[in-house]
Amino acid sequence: MNETALVFAPISGILGLLFALYLSNKISKEDTGTDKMREISSYIHEGAMAFLTREYRTLAVFILIVFMILGLFINWSTAICFAIGAVFSILSGFFGMQVATKANVRTANAARKGQNKALEIAFSGGAVMGMSVVGLGLLGVGILYIITRNAEIVTGFGLGASSIALFARVGGGIYTKAADVGADLVGKVEAGIPEDDPRNPAVIADNVGDNVGDVAGMGADLFESYVGSIISTLTLGVVLFKDGRGVLFPLVLASIGVISSIIGSLFVKGKEDSNPQKSLKNGTYVSSILVLIAAGILSYTLFGGLKAFWAIAGGTLVGVIIGQLTEVYTSADYRHVKKISYQSxxxxxxxxxxxxxxxxxxxxxxxxxxxxxxxxxxFVMGGFANSMAGLYGISLAALGMLSTTGMTVAVDAYGPIADNAGGIAEMSGLPKEVRQITDRLDSVGNTTAAIGKGFAIGSAALTALALFASYSQAVGIKAIDLLNPLTLVGVLLGGVLPYFFAALTMEAVGKSANEMIEEVRRQFRENPGIMEGKEKPDYARCVDISTGAALRQMVLPGILAVVVPVAVGLILGAEALGGLIAGSVVSGVLVAILMANAGGAWDNAKKYIETGEFGGKGSGAHKAAVVGDTVGDPFKDTAGPAMNILIKLMTIVSLVFAPVIAQYGGMLINNLVK
Amino acid sequence: MNETALVFAPISGILGLLFALYLSNKISKEDTGTDKMREISSYIHEGAMAFLTREYRTLAVFILIVFMILGLFINWSTAICFAIGAVFSILSGFFGMQVATKANVRTANAARKGQNKALEIAFSGGAVMGMSVVGLGLLGVGILYIITRNAEIVTGFGLGASSIALFARVGGGIYTKAADVGADLVGKVEAGIPEDDPRNPAVIADNVGDNVGDVAGMGADLFESYVGSIISTLTLGVVLFKDGRGVLFPLVLASIGVISSIIGSLFVKGKEDSNPQKSLKNGTYVSSILVLIAAGILSYTLFGGLKAFWAIAGGTLVGVIIGQLTEVYTSADYRHVKKISYQSxxxxxxxxxxxxxxxxxxxxxxxxxxxxxxxxxxFVMGGFANSMAGLYGISLAALGMLSTTGMTVAVDAYGPIADNAGGIAEMSGLPKEVRQITDRLDSVGNTTAAIGKGFAIGSAALTALALFASYSQAVGIKAIDLLNPLTLVGVLLGGVLPYFFAALTMEAVGKSANEMIEEVRRQFRENPGIMEGKEKPDYARCVDISTGAALRQMVLPGILAVVVPVAVGLILGAEALGGLIAGSVVSGVLVAILMANAGGAWDNAKKYIETGEFGGKGSGAHKAAVVGDTVGDPFKDTAGPAMNILIKLMTIVSLVFAPVIAQYGGMLINNLVK
Structure with a gap:
């Protein structure tokens, strides 16, 4: 195998995109049902696109500023890579959302006939998102590396992906939860109307939220994890193997990952009335096994042994275990959720x-x-005898976790599509049986979402640690010594950042939800016809409130994540910045796991009580569980998932700015203490 | 100044103890009021003593086991120091509680005549605890150092103090919150009787809880902070200055601190109806200023300059600032608490x-x-040019924060005495005016407690970091490199421990509170005469439940804190253990601050609403705020404060076991990866 094999990467990327295009066309051909369904789905579609357009307009300013800074202080190649990374991340979100908001109504319509077709459409919608993510990711990294032959410059692409991911996750997370909490508190609790009732003015915003948060936000998140894991392997691989094998391995493996995901997705089919979870799992297993076989062959061919394979397999296995652990802590089948229900x-x-x-x-x-x-x-790759190879091994573990990202995203994005389909069914007054099918598809989506979150956290931790090693290489320090008080201070500052970030985003949800609550109350008060079903509520106003609030409040957290590492590096020096990264990774991963699992557990504890346990719906226990669920919402859908991106973004910022920090880092403190 | 000045330390220690004895006698001479008051106070006294006796019996087993391990694996001198440290910590808790449970009834009685005398008695009661802590602490460290002339062996004393502190804090914290939550939920919420109503079977347990948690637990906590800060300065001072000045400085300064605290406590006097907070602040200011003047003179005399003074002063100042910050975040005078009330x-x-x-x-x-x-x-002491001196500077900053521990503990322990006095006044049916006075004294206690908590966290962080430096010295490693994956894994494991610990202790409170709730419900159900005031509830049974639950559930967290660092050191090696310490300090401090301040803020948000804001008592906002307060209880009084001790205990365990880890550390992993 020689260097021309590098072209596999962009080719597979394009292949992934073509498959996405194929699926998208297939979905478009499906029937969109009744006029009422079309009307409602167009509200959701327009709301989602309006949000994205306004979000991207805000981001354009940010991209331009960072582009200029990178060009002036680092180099223009990195700046261009950054811009491409940002644009590709935006594109993948855009494609995914376009199709997701098409697939929802078609899933609802298919559910009128049966479960199987509905599952197929919903999953195909998710797969478009998944293929867009890996297609654009691999295309970008592949082509840029082939052109520049410089892993450091390609890191700019990762920076672009990461910054957009942060804004998309935070903005989307605030949007979805503000709409959700607002719709629930006034609609369900105060007005006593069921979920997804068309009389609720916030109901469209709530459904839009599922798309901008759980489809576009999640897609951007995994886009950057995916790109980040490839880049961290590249930067270490370049140093480790002068003959390019260290670069070839991740790019070819990722290419095979794309193809395996395509093949895997073809296995997501079940018999009518079979458990949809089984179908999804089949697809995931098929793609994972294909990737592992390829990793073994590739490891043997390129490195003459199975060490690289073991690192990949180890990462994949731990990814699966962490996903399963999430299920143990958040599913009502296990004792933890039952305990919370009991305590309610x-x-x-x-x-x-x-x-x-x-x-x-x-x-x-x-x-x-x-x-x-x-x-x-x-230790399997090198250990202390060859610690560079060892660090390369850590990045391979992350790569292993993320090699089937196409499939992971597809399964993840399937959830909100099924959820939306249920909403459309409800709002269009379709028969109960339809809603039962979409509910069944949706409930599987909740489990897969929880597992996906665990996976995202685990891979983020490994990616960040691998990038951390790249950072020390790039900045040219041999050790990051904890006995140096500057390092310790860096760890302290890094540790506190996730707390600050979580507080900011949680409070943003609270503020935005309050705005939404006021608006919904106002509409009910001023137009009594709404509750009587005679007047149509002003959906657009609610969509607008969520959009405005999310955009306003995503800016500060986003900027912080970029500015703080550079500032700490310049003021306290390269070692302190190393400490900052380590501190933020550890603290951020802890907060992320805590929030994701507590949130998921509360959600399912509520649902468990709703099945009739401990008094069932309407009981005191149920009311208490609803409080838990409401607290858990910003935990699991806003603050928690943002942590993954925060820690990776800070690491990649440090990596990109390493040359500046190597030269000017710590000047202030050095002058001060002289 | 020469080495004989070392005897200052034990002499001042004895002086502190004599002053405690004097105050204790003075309190005993005060009138204990009516028969009813005496009866109730005897219940509290007996309940508290019963708990302590059973707790100490459990601890005896632990002390014996650790004593044997230390003797066999380290040396018998360290083992003896450990035992003395444990016994001294127990003694200080015992003295403090004895007097606190005497002072409460006398404070209640004095409040029948006016505020001033009541303040004096309550504060004197607290001062006995304060003087016992610093007296025994300084006596122990001073004498043991004079005898052994070996700072490493004296570290055993610190280990004894720390382990008892952890059990006392955790056990006391579980006890007090189980009783509190149990009494409130059944009494106030279900039965609708006011706080401290004698018909509530858990009311005595609740009052006992104030003593075992906030007096004995808090005293043991600060005993170990105090001892820890002196020991960390000693261990670094011995290495830094071969002529003993590095040892002389902390011991003499601590001696002056004791005397300053005695003088400061004489200033805690106010005019009738003046703000009691002002009197307490006066005392604190006087003792701080005296210590700072002494530190200046001592720094100049011993080191020929003011560098050491600046380190001390910096620590003291930051201690005060952190205390004030706590007030900003937890007092209803500032926007944060108001915001929570609003959101309620x-x-x-x-x-x-x-x-x-x-x-x-x-x-x-x-x-x-x-x-x-x-x-x-x-940087003020040495910086990178002399990093040993710099690290010594960090330990001096911790010493600075803790130099007036006598006064800090006195102010802290005053709170629960005033609280208890209020309870006794209520239960004995004293007139409303008496309760008003004790409430006023109590509310000041809440603020000082919050400030004291902030102080405890700040000093714990600095002490742990200083001990961390001592650890690296003792274990003989030059660097703790974050680029070494073993270190990183250590940081990850250290980071997760506080989360595990917090979960364990919070759950322990939940379980124990449930037992208490069941018992109170049972008594009300089986003896309807209780609610009619005709029958006396079975107080002893409730006291027994809290005691049993607390003792059962303090064991696992306590053992974890000792076993984990040794296990990590032996399995993964000295650098990984260094990472573990750093990770646990950062994560533990964050969790501690979060829990202390969120808990304090919820508490005061509830009280703010009770003043009539947002609907006042009984409104929806009030009910929501009560939920916040109940969640905050285990945060601020059990899990949060235990963090401080956890991080210091793990550090000091590592320090004591450094010789073993230096020799055998990492053997497992080294053999494994060969």
């Missing part, structure tokens, strides 16, 4: 305490397995 | 979210100031 009987306080405890407990095994993945991949 | 209007979910956000925000300035303290004291 003594009121909301005990619900909150037990949920937080479950979230905290869940950090322990997750961290242990991440630690195992780090040590295993380090 | 939309229900418990928004109360919880905004409280968590406030807690998270509050970590930012606290961490920044801790970082400033670290850098300032490091």
């Amino acid at each position: 009987q003594t009121g909301p306080a005990t619900t909150i305490i037990s949920g937080l405890a479950v979230g905290m407990y869940s950090t322990v095994p997750s961290i242990l397995f991440i630690a195992v993945a780090v040590l295993f991949s380090f | 209007q939309t229900g418990p979910a928004t109360t919880i979210i905004s409280g968590l956000a406030v807690g998270m925000y509050s970590t930012v300035p606290s961490i920044l100031f801790i970082a400033v303290a670290v850098l300032f004291s490091f």
Whole structure:
């Protein structure tokens, strides 16, 4: 195998995109049902596109500023890579959303005939997002590396992907939860109308939120994880193998990953009335096994042994385990969620305490397995005898986790499409049986979303740690010594950032939800016809409020993540910045796991009570569980997922600015203490 | 000044103890009021003593086991120091509680005549605890150092103090919150009887809890902070100055601190009806200023310059600032608590979210100031040119924060005495005016407690970091490199421990509270005469439940803190253990600040609403705020404060076991990867 094999990367990227195009066309041909369904789905589609357009307009300013800074202080090649990364991330979100908001109504319509067709459409919609993510990611990294032959410059692409991801996750997360909380509190609790009732003015915003948060936001998140894991392997691989094998391996493996995901997605088919979860799992298993076989062959061909394969396999395995752990802590089939439901009987306080405890407990095994993945991949590839190879091993573990990203995103994005389909069915007054099918598809989506979140956290931790090693290379320091007080201070500052970030985003949700609550109350008050079903509520106004609030409040957190690492590097120096990264990774991963799992557990504890346990719906326990669920919403859908991106973005910012920090870093403190 | 000045330390220690004895006798001479008051106070006294006796019996087993391990694997001198440290910590808790449970009834009685005398008695009671802590601490460290002339062996004393502190804090914290939550939920909410109503079977347990948690637990906590800061300065001072000046400085300064605290406590006097907070502040200011003057003179005499003074002063200043920050985030005079109260209007979910956000925000300035303290004291004493001196500077900053511990503990322990006095007044049916006075004294206690908590966290962070430096010295490693994956894994494991610990202790409170709730419900059900006031409830049974639950559930967290660092050191090696310490300090401090401030803020948000804001008592906002307060209880009084001890205990365990880890550390992993 020689260097021309590099072209595999962009070719597979294009292949992925073509497959996405094929699926998209197939979905478009499906029937969109009744006029009422079309009307509602067009509201959702327009709301989602309006949000994206306004979001991208805001981001354009940010991209331009960072582009100029990079050009002037680093170099214009990196700046251009950055811009391409940002644009590609935006494009993948855009494609994914376009199709997701087409697939929802068609899924609802297919559900009128049966489960199987509905599952196929919903999953195909998700697969478009998945293929767009990996297609554009691999195309971008592949072509840019072939042109520049410089891994450091390609890092700019990762920076672009990461910054857009942060804004998309935070903005989308604020949007979706503000709409969700607003719709629930006034609609369900105050006005006593069911979920997805068309009389609720916030109902369209709520459904738009599923798309901008769980489709576009999640897609951007995994786009950057995917790109980040490839880039971290590239930067270390260039140093390790002078003959280019270190670069060839991740690019070819990622290419095979794309093709495996395509093949895997063809296996997502079930018999009518079979468990949809099984079909989704089949697809995931097929693509994982294909990638692992390829990794073995590739490892043997390129490196003459199976060390690289073991690192990849270790990462994949730990990724699966962390995903399963998430299920243990957040599914009502296990004791943790049951315990929270039980504690709900003594009121909301005990619900909150037990949920937080479950979230905290869940950090322990997750961290242990991440630690195992780090040590295993380090020692299997090189250990202390060849620590560069060892670090390369850690990046391979991350790559292993993310090699089937196409499939992961497809499964993840399938959830909100099914959720939306249910909403459309409800609002269009389709028969109950339709809603039952979409509910069934949706409930599987909740589980897969939880598993996907665990996966995203685990891979983020490994990617960040691998990028951390690249950073030390790039900045030219041999050690990041904790006995140096500057490093310690860096760790302290890095540790506190996720807390600050979580507080900012949680509060943003609270503020935006309050605006939404006021608006919904106003509409009910001023137009009594709405509740009587005689007047149409002003959906657009609610969509607008969510959009405005999300955009306003995503700016500060986003800027912080970029500015803080550079500032710490310049003021306190390269070692302190190393400490900052390590501190933020550890603290961020902990907060992310806590929030994702506590949030998921509260959600399912509520649902468990709704099945009739501990008094069922309407009981005191249920009311307490609803409080838990509401607290959990910003945890699991806003603050928690943003952590993954925060830690990777800060690491990649440090990596890109490494040349500047190597030259000017710590000047202030050095002058001060003279 | 020469080495004989070392005897200052034990002499001042004895002086502190004599002053405690004097105050204790003075309190005993005060009138104990009516028969009813005496009866109730005897219940509290007996309940508290019963708990302590059973707790100490459990601890005896632990002490014996660790004593044997230390003797066999380290040396018998260290083992003896450990035992003395444990016994001294127990003694200080025992003395303090004895007097606190005497002072409460006398404070209640004095409040029948006026505020001033009541303040004096309550504060004197607290001062006995304060003087016992510093007296025994300084006596122990001073004498043991004079005898052994070996700082490493004296570290055993610190280990004894730390382990008892952890059990006392965790056990006391579980006890007090189980009783509190149990009494409130059944009494106030279900039965609708007021706080401290003698018909509530858990009311005595609740009052006992104030003593075992906030007096004995808090005293043991600060005993170990105090001892830890002196020991960390000693261990570094021995290496830095071969002529003993490095040892003389902390011991003499601590001696002056004791005397300053005695003098300061004499200034805690106010005019009738003056603000009691002002009197307490006066005392604190006087003792701080005296210590600072002494530090200046001592610094100049011993080191021929003011560098050491600046490190001390920097630490003291940052301690004060962190205390004030705590007030900003937890007092209703500032916007944060008002915001939580405002959010309570939309229900418990928004109360919880905004409280968590406030807690998270509050970590930012606290961490920044801790970082400033670290850098300032490091660079002012030596910087990179003399990094040993710099590290000594960090330990001096911690010493500076803790030099007036006598006064800090006195002010802290005053709170629960005033609280208890209020309870006794209520239960004995004293007139309303008496309760008003004790309430006023109590509310000041809440503020001082919050400030004291901030102080405890800041000093714990600095002490742990200083001990961390001592650890690297003792274990003989030159660097703890974050680029070494073993270190990184250590940081990850260290980071997760506080989460595990917090989950364990929070859940313990939940379980114990449930037992208490069941028992109170049972008594009400089986003896209807209780509610009619005809029958006396079975107080002893409730006391027994809290005691049993607390003792059972303090064991696992306590053992974890000792076993994990040794296990990580032996399995993964000395550098990984260094990472573990750093990770646990950063993560633990963050969790501690979050929990202390969120808990304090919820508490005061509830009280703010009770003053009539947002609908006042009984409104929806109030009900939501009560939920916040109940969640905050285990945060601020159990899990949060235990963090401080956890991080210090793990550090000191590592320090004591450094010789073993230096020899055998990492053997497993080294053999494995060969």
